[in-house]
Amino acid sequence: MPRENSGKFSLKALFDQYRQGSHKDYDEFVNTLSDPQTKSEDLRVYLRGIKDNVTELSKDFEDLVAVLLKLDWPSRDATVAREYQSFLLGLVCAHTYYLRASLRMLVKYFTPAIVKTESVSEEVSVEVRQKHETVFLNVHMVLKAILDSVPMSWTVLLPLLHDLFPFLGKPAYLQECYIRNLLQMTSYLPNARQKILELVTDRMLKLDVRAPRQNIQESEGDEEDMEEDIVFDIDLEQDLTKDLDKNDGSVYDKKCSDKPMTHREANILDVCMDLMLTYFSNVCYTNGECNWEATKKLYREMLLVFERLILPTHASCHVQFIMFYLCNTKLPICEGFIDYLWKKVQDPNTERVFRQAAVGYIGSLLSRAMFIPISTVTACLDLMCEWVHLYLDNTSEEIVNADVHHHGPFYSVCQAIFYVFVFRSKEIFEMKKGHKWAESLNFQRIVTSRLNPLRVCLSVIVKTFSSITRIHQLAFCDTIIERNKRCILPVTSGGLGSSTVLTTLDSYFPFDPYLLNRSGRFIIPLYREYQGCIEEEQDLSNDEDDFLPEEPSPTVEPQSLSLGKTPTDFLHFGVSPGFKHIQDIT
Structure with a gap:
């Protein structure tokens, strides 16, 4: 290779020879760089020489740059890594046409290579993780420097983050590494945080819809179910006594665990949700105290993600709990979220399916969230009932039959009212004027209206609501329920020239019990399971069997059911809306 008079390596002389048509030394130099056996000290000298002559690297030397971008530099010693970082920063600053290739190379390091001897189904060793963490740190250092030095380089970076996301079939560890690094980028790329959160959420939703609730429960195995049944049968009275003594009054015996999920997609999702x-916890809390400004900013960004991705996604089971957790940070955040959803419910220009989905989120949140006070619940029920009565005032004369197709939002709001009231009735009647307030909701008018919501709403909710309102003499639903049973519901029909009449209400309840192990540590302490007295009937229908833990003997007296076990939570699916005011979060 060309040498200066001092005997040192001269890259400038090498480039001059190449331009004059002599490629031998140049080709030898390229081969030396690409050889993994090249000593670190030699490589450091070469990188320093290239850095000093980086302006020479025009498009004529693309093959040399390609070799440099393939170097496994982060795994080398610290001196080589520093020289490479300096070289790469100089390269993209001097020649922006190398920017995309350089960023692509850096992002690829977010997905480390796993050697074939490592089982993808087992935890990666601590040593391997530490090695990868060193690589990630080196990559983030140079990536931050490039983003700071090259304006608008993040617009080139964001599409690459999407394109290089590991395939869904890749091991959980690779998905974990990639998402962890994406979230790390938000610390030095704050303007792109919303886009990064959207990208991560989109990936989690893809995993979520591939892990249905029923499949997760089935894949956890018969052994766990058998252990739960033994505890439930033998120690029922003891467990109930212990759980009912809790201050929150809830019964919830799902344990947090670091055990990987048996269901493959659920396990990956669990890792992602935990990350x-x-x-969220690190952003929103500082030394155990809520950082209000940071929380508000994160909430605004996640609300956009929720509207674009989470709300329109059907049949997701767990990703929406990121909003559930965020609502726990401060009551004004929770109120603002409910207010946002309630505005969607009221907006006639919003698609009916989104209005009904928004109702589901509000009702499920009001019912399940331990952190929502009863004052907020009553305010929301006031708002919902007022809307329902106004709806009846405006449509009473033209009503002929119950029709979900034309009155879907109305039925969803009614089901929300029933659902929330059932869940929070114990607290409502413990209020000083709780019964008088409940009378003011005028449930009797709602259930006896010609729109007949008891006919359309989920029967398990209707029966429980009927039992509670009968006991407290708020409404008498039994006669209507019996009459509805005798009515033959119209069959849904379709096709050209035929009208479609929907007779059942789609029951999607976003905050059903949380089934993921590791990430459950964030949700379980905030989550309320249903507990209450219900009346069992001898002729339980098939749809009730899906919700009830076990069909009791017809001779068994009405009993208080423990509904804390996640697989047998009584009111699995819910719906509702509501709210009053929003503070300074918008």
Whole structure:
């Protein structure tokens, strides 16, 4: 290779020879760089020489740059890594046409290579993780420097983050590494945080819809179910006594665990959710205290993600709990979220399916969230009932039959009212004027209206609501329920020239019990399971069997059911809306 008079390596002389048509030394130099056996000290000298002559690297030397971008530099010693970082920063600053290739190379390091001897189904060793963490740190250092030095380089970076996301079939560890690094980028790329959160959420939703609730429960195995049944049968009275003594009055015996999920997609989702909720916790809390400004900013960004991705996604089971957790940070955040959803419910220009989905989120949140006070619940029920009565005032004369197709939002709001009232009735009647307030909701008018919501709403909710309102003499639904049973519901029909009449209400309840192990540590302490007295009937229908833990003997007296076990939570699916005011979060 060309040498200066001092005997040192001269890259400028090498480039001059190449331009004059002599490629031998140049080709030898390229081969030396690409050889993994090249000593670190030699490589450091070469990188320093290239850095000093970086302006010479025009498009004529693309093959040399390609070799440099393939170097496994982060795994080398610290001196080589520093020289490479300096070279790469100089390269993209001097020649922006190398920017995309350089960023692509850096992002690829977010997905480390796993050697074939490592089982993808087992935890990666601590040594391997530490090695990868060193690589990630080196990559983030140079990536931050490039983003700071090259304006608008993040617009080139964001599409690459999407394109290089590991495939869904890749091991959980690779998905974890990539998402962890994406979240790390938000610390030095704050303007792109919303886009990064959207990208991560989109990936989690893809995993979520591939892990249905029923499949997760089935894949956890018969052994766990058998252990739960033994505890439930033998120690029922003891467990109930212990759980009912809790201050929150809830019964919830799902344990947090670091055990991987049996269901493959659920396990990956669990890892991703744990990363996301940990990130939320770190952003929102400083030394155990809520950082209000940071929380507001994160909430605004996640609300956009929710509207674009989470709300329109059907049949997701767990990703929406990131909003559930975020609502726990401060009551004004929770109120603002409910207010946002309630505005969607009221907006006639919003698609009916989104209005009904928004109702589901509000009702499920009001019912399940331990952190929502009863004053907020009553305010929301006031708002919902007022809307329902106004709806009846405006449509009473033209009503002929119950029709979900034309009155879907109305039925969803009614089901929300029933659902929330059932869940929070114990607290309502413990209020000083709780019964008088409940009378003011005028449930009797709602259930006896010609729109007949008891006919359309989920029967398990209707029967429980009927039992509670009968006991407290708020409404008498039994006669209507019996009459509805005798009515033959119209069959849904379709096709050209035929009208479609929907007779059942789609029951999607976003905050059903949380089934993921590791990330459950963030959700379980905030989550309320249903507990209450219900009346069992001898002729339980099939749809009730889906919700009830076990069909009791017809001779068994009405009993208080423990509904804390996640697989047998009584009111699995819910719906509702509501709210009063929003503070300074918008």
